[in-house]
Amino acid sequence: NAGVTQTPKFQVLKTGQSMTLQCAQDMNHEYMSWYRQDPGMGLRLIHYSVGAGITDQGEVPNGYNVSRSTTEDFPLRLLSAAPSQTSVYFCASSYFNRERSYGYTFGSGTRLTVV
Amino acid sequence: QQPVQSPQAVILREGEDAVINCSSSKALYSVHWYRQKHGEAPIFLMILLKGGEQKGHDKISASFNEKKQQSSLYLTASQLSYSGTYFCGTGNTGTASKLTFGTGTRLQVTL
Numbered sequence: 326n327a328g329v330t331q332t333p334k335f336q337v338l339k340t341g342q343s344m345t346l347q348c349a350q351d352m353n354h355e356y357m358s359w360y361r362q363d364p365g366m367g368l369r370l371i372h373y374s375v376g377a378g379i380t381d382q383g384e385v386p387n388g389y390n391v392s393r394s395t396t397e398d399f400p401l402r403l404l405s406a407a408p409s410q411t412s413v414y415f416c417a418s419s420y421f422n423r424e425r426s427y428g429y430t431f432g433s434g435t436r437l438t439v440v
Numbered sequence: 441q442q443p444v445q446s447p448q449a450v451i452l453r454e455g456e457d458a459v460i461n462c463s464s465s466k467a468l469y470s471v472h473w474y475r476q477k478h479g480e481a482p483i484f485l486m487i488l489l490k491g492g493e494q495k496g497h498d499k500i501s502a503s504f505n506e507k508k509q510q511s512s513l514y515l516t517a518s519q520l521s522y523s524g525t526y527f528c529g530t531g532n533t534g535t536a537s538k539l540t541f542g543t544g545t546r547l548q549v550t551l
Contacts, residue, residue, distance in 0.1 A: 356537045367527060367542055368482070368527065368541040370538065370540065373537075375537070383538075384540070415481060421537050422537075425470070426472070426487060426531045426539075428472060429472070429474075429482075429484055429529075429539070431481035431482050433480070433481050434481055
């Protein structure tokens with residue numbers, strides 16, 4: 326099993342450009358989420374999804390869009406890149422049950438630099 | 441609001457013990473613990489659900505005190521491989537899968 330696959334691993338964007346970070350999982354996990362990691366700030370939740378067709382905002386959603394058309398895929402779109410979006414982005418997935426919690430499997434991350 | 445982890449950093453010699461704490465201002469349903477090595481993805485260690493249970497994983501164990509809204513991670517007889525940054529992630533009732541992570545505790549084990 327591949328687990329959670331993120332592409333690309335590295336990306337440099339110019340301010341104002343748009344791009345999509347890809348995330349795919351092959352574990353039939355209902356729950357998927359995107360986090361950004363900045364030095365000294367830990368992991369902050371951008372958007373999450375509890376199943377195909379259902380998405381919701383996390384702590385820091387501004388400037389990002391998501392969609393979930395299939396169970397496997399959860400792409401993150403940067404609409405108009407800004408230097409403040411320079412970060413490492415992690416996609417994570419887990420089983421889902423509203424009444425309990427399951428361990429996350431993380432992708433290997435995308436290191437994004439906006440110049 | 442992010443849970444607060446303490447200490448922020450700790451240096452140990454191989455074989456020594458360490459405790460990492462995680463405190464939340466909100467009522468907790470679950471606490472996750474993850475370890476991340478430099479340049480890599482976080483790896484899931486264990487999960488604790490409300491009920492005050494203590495779980496173990498080799499020489500790494502954790503406790504969860506829901507009344508105090510705290511969890512502690514215990515690393516005993518530390519090994520070089522334990523080095524990394526440890527994060528707690530907390531979930532609330534009704535949104536148990538949605539985790540808020542602390543800012544991390546950097547652990548370095550030396551010879």
